[in-house]
Structure formats: C-alpha cells, structure tokens
Amino acid sequence: MQSVSKVMGNITMAFKVLDTFECECGQVVELIETPILGGPQKGQLMQYKKNCRCEDLKILEKIRQDNREQAKRKVTKIFDLHSLINPKLKEATFGSFRRDLPENTPEQNQSLSAAYFKATEYVKTFKLEEPKNLLFQGTFGNGKSHLAVSIAKAIRDKGYSVIFISTPKLLTKIRSTYNKNSEQTELDVIRHIELADLVVFDDIGAESTNEGWAMQKLFEVFDQRSGKHNVFTTNLSSQEFEAKKDLKRIFSRLMQDTEPVVINAKDYRKRHLKKAVSS
Ligand SMILES: [Zn+2]
Numbered sequence: 595m596q597s598v599s600k601v602m603g604n605i606t607m608a609f610k611v612l613d614t615f616e617c618e619c620g621q622v623v624e625l626i627e628t629p630i631l632g633g634p635q636k637g638q639l640m641q642y643k644k645n646c647r648c649e650d651l652k653i654l655e656k657i658r659q660d661n662r663e664q665a666k667r668k669v670t671k672i673f674d675l676h677s678l679i680n681p682k683l684k685e686a687t688f689g690s691f692r693r694d695l696p697e698n699t700p701e702q703n704q705s706l707s708a709a710y711f712k713a714t715e716y717v718k719t720f721k722l723e724e725p726k727n728l729l730f731q732g733t734f735g736n737g738k739s740h741l742a743v744s745i746a747k748a749i750r751d752k753g754y755s756v757i758f759i760s761t762p763k764l765l766t767k768i769r770s771t772y773n774k775n776s777e778q779t780e781l782d783v784i785r786h787i788e789l790a791d792l793v794v795f796d797d798i799g800a801e802s803t804n805e806g807w808a809m810q811k812l813f814e815v816f817d818q819r820s821g822k823h824n825v826f827t828t829n830l831s832s833q834e835f836e837a838k839k840d841l842k843r844i845f846s847r848l849m850q851d852t853e854p855v856v857i858n859a860k861d862y863r864k865r866h867l868k869k870a871v872s873s
Contacts, residue, residue, distance in 0.1 A: 597635075601606045601725075602721070608626075608628055608629045608698050609626065609628050610616075610626065610628070610789050611624050611625070611626060612625045612627050612641070613625040614624070615646065617643065617647075618644050618726070619646055619647040619648045619649050619650075619651050620647070621645045621646060622645065623643045623644060623645050624634075624643070624644040624645065624784050625641060625642075625643055626641065626860040626864050627639055627640070627641050627644070627645075628640060628641075638697040645800065646768070648816070648829045652775040656835070660812060662753070665753050665791070666751075666753060667723050668755075669753060669754060669756065671774050672755045672756070672757065672786070672790065673746070673755075673756055673757065674785040675786075676757045676758065676790075677746075677757050678758070678760045678763035678764055678767065679743070679758050679759075679760060679796075680739075680760055682798075683739055683740065683743050684743075686739075686740040686743040686744055686747075687690070687743075687744050687747060688710070688713070688714060688744040688748065690740075691706075691710055691737060691740055691741060691744060692737070693706040693707045693710055693832070698858075702805060702858050704857070705857055705858045706736075706737060706813070706857065706858065708855075709730065709738070709741060709742065709857045710856050710865060711739070711824070712728065712853070712855045713728070713741040713742075713744060713745050713808055713855075716728055716745055716825070717745055717749060717752075720749055720752065720754070720822075722791060725821055725822050725823050725851070726770035726823060726851070726853070727823070727824045727825065727850075727851055727852035727853065728745075728824075728825045728826070728827045728828065728852065728853055728855055729825075729827070729828070729846075729848060729849070729852050729853070729854045729855065730826070730827040730828075730855050730857060730867065731827075731828055731830070731831070731832075731856050731857070732856060732857035732858050733810045733829060733858065736849040736857045736858045737857060737858075738827045738855075738857050739796050739797070739827055742758070742794045742796055742819065742825050742827050743758060743794070745792075745794065745824070745825055746758040746792065746794045747752070749792050750759075754791035754792060755789070755790045755791045755792075756790060756791060756792045757786060757787060757792075757793050757794070758793075758794045758796065759787070759793060759794060760794055760796050760797055761794060761795050761796060761798045761800065761812070762797060762800045764783075764795075764815070765808045765811060767783055768783055768784070768811055771783060773840075777865055784815060784818070786818070786852070787815060787818070787819070788818045790826070791822070791823060792822075792825070793819055793822070793823075793824055793825075794824070794825040794826075794827075795815075795816075795824065795825070795826050796827050797810070797827060797828065797852075798826055798827065798830075798831070798844070798866075799828050799829065799830040799835065799841060799844075800829070801835070808864070809841065809843070809844060810840075812844055813843065813844055814849060816847050816866075817847070820850065820851075826848055826852070832845070852854075
C-alpha cells in the first residue's frame with residue numbers, strides 16, 4: 595500500500611492550472627486539469643473550474659423563479675376568487691383602450707388620453723409604502739371602468755394582491771351573507787378587501803346602491819381601506835354626490851388622499867370637483 599504522502603505527491607504533480615479568469619458568476623476561477631483517481635476512467639484527465647459559482651447561481655435562480663411563479667399564482671388566485679367583475683369588462687387591458695374615437699370631439703379624445711396617462715402613471719409609480727387613490731369620474735360608457743380593470747390587471751401582474759369589485763355586486767354579496775343559509779359571513783367577504791394591496795371599487799353610487807344601509811356599508815368598507823391603495827369609478831357628478839346627505843358623506847370620505855380624473859366631462863364639472871376636493 596502506498597503512503598498517503600506519496601499519493602498526495604502524485605496528485606500534486608498531475609494537478610495543473612490551465613487558466614485563471616473572471617467567470618460569468620463573478621468569481622475569479624481557475625481551470626484545473628487533473629487525473630481521475632479511481633473507477634473505470636481512472637487515469638484519464640478531467641477539467642473543472644475551481645471557485646466557480648455558476649451551478650449554485652443556477653439553483654438559486656431556479657428557486658427565485660419558483661417563488662415568483664408561486665407568488666404570481668397566489669395573486670392570480672386572490673384576484674379570480676374575490677373579484678366581482680362584469681363579464682364584458684374581463685378582457686379589458688391598456689392595449690385595448692381607444693383614445694382616438696372618430697365620433698368624439700378632439701377635446702373628448704384629449705380627455706381620454708389624459709385619463710389613460712394618469713392610469714398608466716399610477717401603475718408605474720405604484721409603491722406599497724406610498725398609498726395613492728384615483729377617482730375616475732364621468733358619464734356612463736366613457737372608458738373609466740376599462741381603465742380601472744387595466745390598472746387592476748397590471749398591478750396584479752407586478753405581483754401585488756388586487757381585487758376588482760363592482761360596488762353594486764359587492765353590496766348584493768354582503769346582503770346575501772345575512773341569509774341564514776349562507777356559507778359565507780359578511781366578515782369573509784370584507785376581510786379579503788381589507789387585506790388586498792389594491793382594491794378597485796367600480797361604479798360607486800349606481801342606482802340600486804343609494805339607500806341608507808348600502809351607504810353605511812360602503813362607508814365602513816372605504817374606512818377599512820384608508821391608508822391603502824384604491825381606485826374608484828363613478829358615473830355621478832360632484833353635484834349628484836352633494837345632493838344627498840349619505841352620498842355626500844361617502845364622497846368626502848372618498849376624496850381624502852384621492853386624485854380625481856374626470857373623463858369626457860364638461861368644464862363646470864371639473865371646476866366643481868376641484869372646488870369640492872380643495873374644500
Ligand atoms: Zn462561474
């Protein structure tokens with residue numbers, strides 16, 4: 595049997611540094627050539643990169659990728675499970691938003707462009723630690739819900755938990771939990787809304803929701819969302835909000851830390867909204 599020092603001596607002699615270079619993993623790596631010590635390939639030369647971290651980084655990157663995909667699945671699940679969204683709005687994206695409708699006046703198209711810009715800016719500058727609210731206001735069918743859905747999807751795709759809610763549907767759902775056969779409680783419905791990084795409340799003040807109970811509920815829900823990111827849309831003008839006591843209370847709650855974006859509206863509305871915001 596050979597002594598240990600003799601074996602080590604043989605290895606040292608056969609051990610050759612072929613090259614030293616900075617590897618793509620960032621390490622200074624030695625390319626080593628050395629004979630294989632045992633097994634069927636004994637005696638053959640093999641090469642390896644000493645200090646190389648490429649394999650480790652590949653494994654780490656794979657773990658990160660898996661985590662990202664898991665997070666994405668999670669936020670997609672939250673969005674799909676808890677959103678209350680009208681079917682025809684489901685496919686809306688920034689890409690399908692029209693800002694150049696031939697039937698519009700140049701001013702109206704300008705208003706659409708400005709709203710589009712606000713919406714994309716909101717997505718670009720979205721930071722959890724700097725909560726911001728947007729209120730899209732304008733008459734029925736002018737694209738505000740389309741923009742709100744686009745925002746929701748884009749923020750979700752950034753990995754944040756987002757819920758899009760048709761406000762009338764939310765109230766119907768809450769009301770349905772009062773039924774003694776209901777599997778969900780009101781708390782079940784509201785808890786997810788409270789926890790989400792962003793909630794879009796679409797169609798606030800729609801006809802069926804203007805009663806006292808509904809207004810009280812909405813006020814509670816909005817209150818829970820204060821200090822977080824929210825996007826609101828409404829068909830109502832500022833005057834319509836001001837006309838009823840309950841609505842007025844909701845409106846002043848909504849406008850805290852909220853930037854209004856008026857789409858396709860006449861000047862007097864804009865002026866009035868600005869006045870309402872600054873007062
Ligand atoms: Zn390397």
